[in-house]
Structure formats: structure tokens, C-alpha cells
Amino acid sequence: MDERVREHAAVLVEWSARVDPGDDVVVDVAEGAHELGVAVAERLGEIGANVVTTYGSGEISRAYLSARDGEFDLGGHELALFENADVYLRLGGGRNTAATADVESDTRQAYSNARREVREARLDTDWVSTVHPTRSLAQQAGMAYEEYQSFVYEAVLRDWEALAETMAELKAILDAGSEVRLVTDRPDRPRTDVRMSIDGRTAVNSAASVAYDSHNLPSGEVFTAPYGTTGEVFFDVPMTINGRRVRDVRLVFEEGEVVDFDAEQGGDVIESVLETDAGARRLGELGIGMNRGIDRVTDNILFDEKMGDTVHLALGRAYDANLPEGESGNDSAVHVDLIADVSEGSFIEVDGEVIQRNGVLRFEEGFAAER
Amino acid sequence: MDERVREHAAVLVEWSARVDPGDDVVVDVAEGAHELGVAVAERLGEIGANVVTTYGSGEISRAYLSARDGEFDLGGHELALFENADVYLRLGGGRNTAATADVESDTRQAYSNARREVREARLDTDWVSTVHPTRSLAQQAGMAYEEYQSFVYEAVLRDWEALAETMAELKAILDAGSEVRLVTDRPDRPRTDVRMSIDGRTAVNSAASVAYDSHNLPSGEVFTAPYGTTGEVFFDVPMTINGRRVRDVRLVFEEGEVVDFDAEQGGDVIESVLETDAGARRLGELGIGMNRGIDRVTDNILFDEKMGDTVHLALGRAYDANLPEGESGNDSAVHVDLIADVSEGSFIEVDGEVIQRNGVLRFEEGFAAER
Structure with missing residues (x-):
């Protein structure tokens, strides 16, 4: 593993989220952020935090939302997860920034409205959002992959x-x-x-x-x-x-x-x-x-x-x-x-x-x- | 998408798990099971179930467990998730069946013991475990990838x-x-x-x-x-x-x-x-x-x-x-x-x-x- 991925994880867990031993942490791993997920899990293990990893997939969201009829009556399991979490770490970095491009905006809006409580519970945690450099993000930036990796770590690994x-x-x-x-x-x-x-x-x-x-x-x-x-x-x-x-x-x-x-x-x-x-x-x-x-x-x-x-x-x-x-x-x-x-x-x-x-x-x- | 993936999802959601509208469903997507995850999400969307996707990664488990000192005092967020879930669908299919091979057996055992309540809450749901055919599982079976795909669907898509x-x-x-x-x-x-x-x-x-x-x-x-x-x-x-x-x-x-x-x-x-x-x-x-x-x-x-x-x-x-x-x-x-x-x-x-x-x-x- 590129040592910078481990350094990124260390900054995220220690400087950004200030995770303590025993904290209940939700780590959301995007489709392309697997490697950062591994490094973050290692750091959380060292600290002695408890981890649930969720999967942040644009393609899964698209499939689900496109199939729904647009009415949502969200139950309690996601809310229960975040109400009982101390920290939420979102590891972005997909494989296609346009993965949900054809989801109807009404459906998107209805889902977002139905998730207000979940979102608020998540905002009540010590949440931090970051991205793992992926080819998809490099493409959006108009940059070569290795060039983009250097760009991201230059931005993330500051004093x-x-x-x-x-x-x-x-x-x-x-x-x-x-x-x-x-x-x-x-x-x-x-x-x-x-x-x-x-x-x-x-x-x-x-x-x-x-x-x-x-x-x-x-x-x-x-x-x-x-x-x-x-x-x-x-x-x-x-x-x-x-x-x-x-x-x-x-x-x-x-x-x-x-x-x-x-x-x-x-x-x-x-x-x-x-x-x-x-x-x-x-x-x-x-x-x-x-x-x-x-x-x-x-x-x-x-x-x-x-x-x-x-x-x-x-x-x-x-x-x-x-x-x-x-x-x-x-x-x-x-x-x-x-x-x-x-x-x-x-x-x-x-x-x-x-x-x-x-x-x-x-x-x-x-x-x-x-x- | 291979039509058999969609048929697999339909059997899983309808015949196996009997998911109802409004059910709170946890879908665990293994590293190599993304495509089945997409098909399952589509089906759950059609039915009108509510979905949380977790990420079942052997590499993340290994990183986490190898870094822990072997003592666990698990908090409540994972338990809360499953206590509030109606259905748990485990979509297996990793990229390396030996991904956790070097985790100490004591650590593995201690983690398993600490998760007893979580496991019981999960067993109290309408849970179903299946696998998406991956190259790793094909290798374990000593079969070519396409041959293994046919084998899995022959086993899954029965009357x-x-x-x-x-x-x-x-x-x-x-x-x-x-x-x-x-x-x-x-x-x-x-x-x-x-x-x-x-x-x-x-x-x-x-x-x-x-x-x-x-x-x-x-x-x-x-x-x-x-x-x-x-x-x-x-x-x-x-x-x-x-x-x-x-x-x-x-x-x-x-x-x-x-x-x-x-x-x-x-x-x-x-x-x-x-x-x-x-x-x-x-x-x-x-x-x-x-x-x-x-x-x-x-x-x-x-x-x-x-x-x-x-x-x-x-x-x-x-x-x-x-x-x-x-x-x-x-x-x-x-x-x-x-x-x-x-x-x-x-x-x-x-x-x-x-x-x-x-x-x-x-x-x-x-x-x-x-x-």
C-alpha cells in the first residue's frame, strides 16, 4: 500500500475525527475507496474503536432509487445506527461521478426529505468527509491518475x-x-x-x-x-x-x-x-x-x-x-x-x-x- | 448486466427472504459482489423496502482485527442496526478466500465472542446468505470463471x-x-x-x-x-x-x-x-x-x-x-x-x-x- 494512504488515514482518524478508544464508528466506503477503507480500519483497530462499514455505491443508489415509485416511509434501522454512533467517516471516491445522473430529481428530493432525521443524527456525530483519489475523480479534474494522487495528498497531508x-x-x-x-x-x-x-x-x-x-x-x-x-x-x-x-x-x-x-x-x-x-x-x-x-x-x-x-x-x-x-x-x-x-x-x-x-x-x- | 444476476436477486428477495414493502433491510455486499448488490437494490426498490448497505470486506476485517489488541468492548451501533432490521441479506463473494488467513485465532475468537449479541440479533431477522460468483471462488473450485458462473446459477435458479x-x-x-x-x-x-x-x-x-x-x-x-x-x-x-x-x-x-x-x-x-x-x-x-x-x-x-x-x-x-x-x-x-x-x-x-x-x-x- 502507498504509504500516503496510511498517512491520510492517520490524519482523518486522529486530527480530523479525534476518535477515542471505544467509540462507535461508522465508516462509509465508496466504490473506489477500498484501499483507504483498509488503512482507516487498521487505524481504528489500533485505537480500539468499534467499526461498522457501510458501502457508499452510486450504482446501488441509482438502482434502488430508480426502482422506487418516489414515496418513502423510512423505517428505523439506519436511524438507529447513527443515533448510536459517535463518529461517521465518509470515504468518498467513486468510479463514475455521474453514476446517479439519470435518477429523477423528484425521487432524489423525496428520498432526501425522507432521510432528514437520519441526516440530522449523522450530523450529531463527529462526522468527517474525505475522498480517496480515484481514476474517476482524476478524470473529472482533467489530470493523470498519479498526478491526481499527488494533488490529493498535497492537499490532505498538511501541517x-x-x-x-x-x-x-x-x-x-x-x-x-x-x-x-x-x-x-x-x-x-x-x-x-x-x-x-x-x-x-x-x-x-x-x-x-x-x-x-x-x-x-x-x-x-x-x-x-x-x-x-x-x-x-x-x-x-x-x-x-x-x-x-x-x-x-x-x-x-x-x-x-x-x-x-x-x-x-x-x-x-x-x-x-x-x-x-x-x-x-x-x-x-x-x-x-x-x-x-x-x-x-x-x-x-x-x-x-x-x-x-x-x-x-x-x-x-x-x-x-x-x-x-x-x-x-x-x-x-x-x-x-x-x-x-x-x-x-x-x-x-x-x-x-x-x-x-x-x-x-x-x-x-x-x-x-x-x- | 448478465440477466442471471437479476434472476438471482429476484429469487433471493422474493422466494428466499420474502421481503415486504416497508421492511428494513440490511444488505451486506462483499468485495466482489457489487453487481449482485446493484440487482438486489433494484428489486428492493421495486418492492418498496428500506435499505442500508454494509460492506463485507475480508481485507478491512483483517486490517481491523490485526491492529486490535484482542480485547473487545463492543458498543451498541451495530447491535442497534440489527435490532431494528427485519431482513439481513448477505451477498458473499470476495476477491481472495484467504483474505483473513493471518489473523490470530485468539483475536478472531475474542471478536466472535464479543459479537454474540449482534449475531443473535441478526439471526432474529429473516436472514439469507448467498454468494455472487467471483473469480476467487472459481479459483477455489478449480473452475474457469464463466464455467463457475454457470455452475452457481444452475444451483441457485431452480424451481x-x-x-x-x-x-x-x-x-x-x-x-x-x-x-x-x-x-x-x-x-x-x-x-x-x-x-x-x-x-x-x-x-x-x-x-x-x-x-x-x-x-x-x-x-x-x-x-x-x-x-x-x-x-x-x-x-x-x-x-x-x-x-x-x-x-x-x-x-x-x-x-x-x-x-x-x-x-x-x-x-x-x-x-x-x-x-x-x-x-x-x-x-x-x-x-x-x-x-x-x-x-x-x-x-x-x-x-x-x-x-x-x-x-x-x-x-x-x-x-x-x-x-x-x-x-x-x-x-x-x-x-x-x-x-x-x-x-x-x-x-x-x-x-x-x-x-x-x-x-x-x-x-x-x-x-x-x-x-
């Missing part, structure tokens, strides 16, 4: 403790601040100049560990829930949204809402997102990518939104972790991230003070206070 | 209703009988002549369906729990027991116990089985193979013991289904089947009357009352 400390400084700035302004001024693309309020909101130091309320591996971003957004933003990182290609999206905000938009490609996708519900026209997230192990776009949001020198804004639902206890933020059925490169001609201000320029933070080496 | 009716006649004879005598007299091998009591015992019509208290697919045998065995038996079907090859075993019984034995190969394996405990020297099962779709030995007990024209006797534990309510039969930590070919020079008597000659039952075409 997380050091990154968590760096990101804590950014979190402190955002927590103390009231207004964020993002500007990108480059001759080759439309200008970004947008302001949003973050007063009263709490940033999450997403350091790929449940100890930081961070449930993705890799992670490496600091995010909060903005409101009252005004201005224009240009998103130059291409994405796949609902299975469709989207490129060069420009959003115009007034008083917190999108009032105009255009896109070089996939404008109709953006339109249908915006029309989902009232909350879909407002932002649910402002995230600042800090994982410098991720140095390219791979059409996988788990990686893309954490990329160093990027900022992402999400239309739709806000996360509870960013909100004051008991307060509900922007509500929506969707949460769609859009990403902007900030490596050139760009700065972020908090309350009028530049805290990042061209991707470099105020407290990092190479930061230039003046343009 | 189970018709076979159940035939076996019901044999069950009626055994239920009414007091003593069974098995004789095989051929010039090329040691003579078998053994008598055992079945008075008060109930035979199981093992027709591969939970409706018949039969939990294997394929099945196709009628079995009961004999006692007071006296005489000699020669087992000419080769087997693998505890990973070791065993061939041409001869057992000598007096008053229900093995008093002498020899074997052409693997005599030490038989000796260690007999020395397990007091019950290991007595019989727990007399089974008469009735699945004529199984026409060769494949070194897989799920198939071998159901082979038409064979009889098997098991050293060790008896099954509750054969015993009067509340009565406990032969008790032992082991249940080791040994198989004899009865296709030539052989007959079975019940209370002095020949009920089978050379594998043909009294009520079947071609039966010869006289030798």
Missing part, C-alpha cells in the same frame, strides 16, 4: 496544526470586524468591488477537524455568514453546478440581494439557482481559501473552495456555526458556492483596513500594506 | 417450489421415523454401515426460504439431528476444514460417540475437531443433499453439502429447528460437516424400509426397491 494557528489570526480579525470589502481590479476581467456586513457573526476556523467545527478533509478556509451585501463580484473560477458547466459569473448586489447577473457560460443554471427561493438571492457564506497545498482547480468543490488565494461566496443557506446562538441566518434550500481568484490586483479590507493583498494576509510574510 | 414439494415428502418420512441406517458397499472404498436414532426429532425442509426455516441460497437438503449413532462411515468427498485439506475420512461410532477414526489426508485436523469439547465427538446433523443443480464438488460448503446424491453428517452442534421446543440437542463450539457420495452401491433405510437407493428417493422416478 494542520500550523495552518490552524495561522487561520486563527484571520478568524480573530473577522470576529472583531463589522464590514468586509473585497476588491479585484485587473485589466483582463470585470471589476469586483463588494461590501458586506459581518457584524455579530462568528467566523469558523475550518482546520479539517471536529475540534474546530470543521468536517471536511482537506479543509483550510475561514468562513463566516455575511449580510447586507452591496456591489459587484466577478467569479473567474469555472465550476460544475447541478451537473452543468458554469463560467465567468458576475453578480450585482443591492441591499443584500442579487439584482442583476450574467455569465459567459451556464447563465440559465445561475438563474434557476436564484429562483429557488427568496434566500437563494442572498449570501449564506463568505469563505477565504487558505490551503496552499491546493494550487489548481479540479472541479470538486471539496478542494476548489479551499484553494489558497481564492475567496468564495455562497448563494443560499448560512451555517449555524456562524450565527449567534439561537439566531437563524439566511435560509434557503440551496447553498451554491462561487469562487474568485484573488492572487492578483486584489485586496480585502475589514473596517477600512487592508487585511489581505493578492492572497497574502496581513500577518504573513510578503504582505504589502500599500498597493 | 424451488417443486423442489420444496419433493423434499416435503422426505421430511414426512423422517419425521415419522425412529431410526435411519445408511449403507454404502462399493469395492473401491471402505464400507459404510451406520445407524442413528431420529425419534422425536423434526426434519427441516431446507428449500432456500425463510418460510421453510432455510437461510442459504442455494439450499436443497433435508436435515435432522440424529443421536445414538453406531457403526462406521466413510466420507469420500474432499473438503477444506479450518483452511486445511481433508480427504477420505473414516469415523467409527459407538453409542453416539466417535471411538476411532482415520483419514487419507488431514487426520490431525479431524483429531483437533474431535478434541474441541465433548459434543464434538457426537453428531449434530444428518443431511440429505437434494439440489441436483449442484453436480460437482467446489470446496464451498454452501454448495457441497446440498449436492444431489450425497449425505452429510456434522460433528458438533445441533440446530434448534430439529429439536422439540425447549429441548437442547448436542452442544459444541463446532459444527463440521463431512460428506459422502451415495450415488452408487448405496441405500438409506428408515425403520428397516429402503427410502433411497443410489441417491434416488422412494417416491422418485427410477427408484429400485431391490438392489
Whole structure:
């Protein structure tokens, strides 16, 4: 076995999920994630945790959902499993990212609605989602298999403790601040100049560990829930949204809402997102990518939104972790991230003070206070 | 997909497990059984059952068990899953039948002991165990892959209703009988002549369906729990027991116990089985193979013991289904089947009357009352 698979398992089990002896762990192994499953099982055995492995197969889901008539009355066995679990580790990595492409969206939605309780029980565990590099994901990224493996391990096998400390400084700035302004001024693309309020909101130091309320591996971003957004933003990182290609999206905000938009490609996708519900026209997230192990776009949001020198804004639902206890933020059925490169001609201000320029933070080496 | 995979799934779900709409089903998918998993999920979707798929991986089990220190304090999540399940379908078929070969037997035993409650909860469901034909199982059988696929489907895709009716006649004879005598007299091998009591015992019509208290697919045998065995038996079907090859075993019984034995190969394996405990020297099962779709030995007990024209006797534990309510039969930590070919020079008597000659039952075409 590639030693990096074992290192991945160690980071997942120890840094990310903080598994203790005696913990009841559910490990979901995707069709292509067998090898990571073996390494994770070994680590869980060493720790003395108890393991149930479930099988995360897109092809099995498709067969099941396509055969159902769309009405679900889910029983208790899956719920009982998660209600009695301490930790849930999702090892993604299928053999075909389009494995469920032809499942009717109504069926998908009905199943998702019927599984709300199961999902909530799962979110109540110390859950972490990661991916094993597969040929299918390499293909989606437009990369050779070995090249993609190196990419994934570069992103996953970080010095997380050091990154968590760096990101804590950014979190402190955002927590103390009231207004964020993002500007990108480059001759080759439309200008970004947008302001949003973050007063009263709490940033999450997403350091790929449940100890930081961070449930993705890799992670490496600091995010909060903005409101009252005004201005224009240009998103130059291409994405796949609902299975469709989207490129060069420009959003115009007034008083917190999108009032105009255009896109070089996939404008109709953006339109249908915006029309989902009232909350879909407002932002649910402002995230600042800090994982410098991720140095390219791979059409996988788990990686893309954490990329160093990027900022992402999400239309739709806000996360509870960013909100004051008991307060509900922007509500929506969707949460769609859009990403902007900030490596050139760009700065972020908090309350009028530049805290990042061209991707470099105020407290990092190479930061230039003046343009 | 090979249409036979879908037919296999249909037999499993409908004839064997009798799954109803709304049933909570756990499907355990072995490393090599993905395709059958897809077909089973489709069928369960059509019926409207609820599904959790677990992953049955020998390699993951090995990694986990090898890393544990051998002490287990199993938590409740796996138990909760099975206590809330109506049906358990085990889809066997790995990629290496020796995947867990180097796990310490102490660890294996400790894990098995710690899982007693889980196992019992699983046995309380309508459980069925089957296998998907894999290259690994073909190799174990010494067969080409496509040849092995045909073999498995010939065994699984029977007219189970018709076979159940035939076996019901044999069950009626055994239920009414007091003593069974098995004789095989051929010039090329040691003579078998053994008598055992079945008075008060109930035979199981093992027709591969939970409706018949039969939990294997394929099945196709009628079995009961004999006692007071006296005489000699020669087992000419080769087997693998505890990973070791065993061939041409001869057992000598007096008053229900093995008093002498020899074997052409693997005599030490038989000796260690007999020395397990007091019950290991007595019989727990007399089974008469009735699945004529199984026409060769494949070194897989799920198939071998159901082979038409064979009889098997098991050293060790008896099954509750054969015993009067509340009565406990032969008790032992082991249940080791040994198989004899009865296709030539052989007959079975019940209370002095020949009920089978050379594998043909009294009520079947071609039966010869006289030798």
C-alpha cells in the first residue's frame, strides 16, 4: 500500500475525527475507496474503536432509487445506527461521478426529505468527509491518475496544526470586524468591488477537524455568514453546478440581494439557482481559501473552495456555526458556492483596513500594506 | 448486466427472504459482489423496502482485527442496526478466500465472542446468505470463471417450489421415523454401515426460504439431528476444514460417540475437531443433499453439502429447528460437516424400509426397491 494512504488515514482518524478508544464508528466506503477503507480500519483497530462499514455505491443508489415509485416511509434501522454512533467517516471516491445522473430529481428530493432525521443524527456525530483519489475523480479534474494522487495528498497531508494557528489570526480579525470589502481590479476581467456586513457573526476556523467545527478533509478556509451585501463580484473560477458547466459569473448586489447577473457560460443554471427561493438571492457564506497545498482547480468543490488565494461566496443557506446562538441566518434550500481568484490586483479590507493583498494576509510574510 | 444476476436477486428477495414493502433491510455486499448488490437494490426498490448497505470486506476485517489488541468492548451501533432490521441479506463473494488467513485465532475468537449479541440479533431477522460468483471462488473450485458462473446459477435458479414439494415428502418420512441406517458397499472404498436414532426429532425442509426455516441460497437438503449413532462411515468427498485439506475420512461410532477414526489426508485436523469439547465427538446433523443443480464438488460448503446424491453428517452442534421446543440437542463450539457420495452401491433405510437407493428417493422416478 502507498504509504500516503496510511498517512491520510492517520490524519482523518486522529486530527480530523479525534476518535477515542471505544467509540462507535461508522465508516462509509465508496466504490473506489477500498484501499483507504483498509488503512482507516487498521487505524481504528489500533485505537480500539468499534467499526461498522457501510458501502457508499452510486450504482446501488441509482438502482434502488430508480426502482422506487418516489414515496418513502423510512423505517428505523439506519436511524438507529447513527443515533448510536459517535463518529461517521465518509470515504468518498467513486468510479463514475455521474453514476446517479439519470435518477429523477423528484425521487432524489423525496428520498432526501425522507432521510432528514437520519441526516440530522449523522450530523450529531463527529462526522468527517474525505475522498480517496480515484481514476474517476482524476478524470473529472482533467489530470493523470498519479498526478491526481499527488494533488490529493498535497492537499490532505498538511501541517494542520500550523495552518490552524495561522487561520486563527484571520478568524480573530473577522470576529472583531463589522464590514468586509473585497476588491479585484485587473485589466483582463470585470471589476469586483463588494461590501458586506459581518457584524455579530462568528467566523469558523475550518482546520479539517471536529475540534474546530470543521468536517471536511482537506479543509483550510475561514468562513463566516455575511449580510447586507452591496456591489459587484466577478467569479473567474469555472465550476460544475447541478451537473452543468458554469463560467465567468458576475453578480450585482443591492441591499443584500442579487439584482442583476450574467455569465459567459451556464447563465440559465445561475438563474434557476436564484429562483429557488427568496434566500437563494442572498449570501449564506463568505469563505477565504487558505490551503496552499491546493494550487489548481479540479472541479470538486471539496478542494476548489479551499484553494489558497481564492475567496468564495455562497448563494443560499448560512451555517449555524456562524450565527449567534439561537439566531437563524439566511435560509434557503440551496447553498451554491462561487469562487474568485484573488492572487492578483486584489485586496480585502475589514473596517477600512487592508487585511489581505493578492492572497497574502496581513500577518504573513510578503504582505504589502500599500498597493 | 448478465440477466442471471437479476434472476438471482429476484429469487433471493422474493422466494428466499420474502421481503415486504416497508421492511428494513440490511444488505451486506462483499468485495466482489457489487453487481449482485446493484440487482438486489433494484428489486428492493421495486418492492418498496428500506435499505442500508454494509460492506463485507475480508481485507478491512483483517486490517481491523490485526491492529486490535484482542480485547473487545463492543458498543451498541451495530447491535442497534440489527435490532431494528427485519431482513439481513448477505451477498458473499470476495476477491481472495484467504483474505483473513493471518489473523490470530485468539483475536478472531475474542471478536466472535464479543459479537454474540449482534449475531443473535441478526439471526432474529429473516436472514439469507448467498454468494455472487467471483473469480476467487472459481479459483477455489478449480473452475474457469464463466464455467463457475454457470455452475452457481444452475444451483441457485431452480424451481424451488417443486423442489420444496419433493423434499416435503422426505421430511414426512423422517419425521415419522425412529431410526435411519445408511449403507454404502462399493469395492473401491471402505464400507459404510451406520445407524442413528431420529425419534422425536423434526426434519427441516431446507428449500432456500425463510418460510421453510432455510437461510442459504442455494439450499436443497433435508436435515435432522440424529443421536445414538453406531457403526462406521466413510466420507469420500474432499473438503477444506479450518483452511486445511481433508480427504477420505473414516469415523467409527459407538453409542453416539466417535471411538476411532482415520483419514487419507488431514487426520490431525479431524483429531483437533474431535478434541474441541465433548459434543464434538457426537453428531449434530444428518443431511440429505437434494439440489441436483449442484453436480460437482467446489470446496464451498454452501454448495457441497446440498449436492444431489450425497449425505452429510456434522460433528458438533445441533440446530434448534430439529429439536422439540425447549429441548437442547448436542452442544459444541463446532459444527463440521463431512460428506459422502451415495450415488452408487448405496441405500438409506428408515425403520428397516429402503427410502433411497443410489441417491434416488422412494417416491422418485427410477427408484429400485431391490438392489
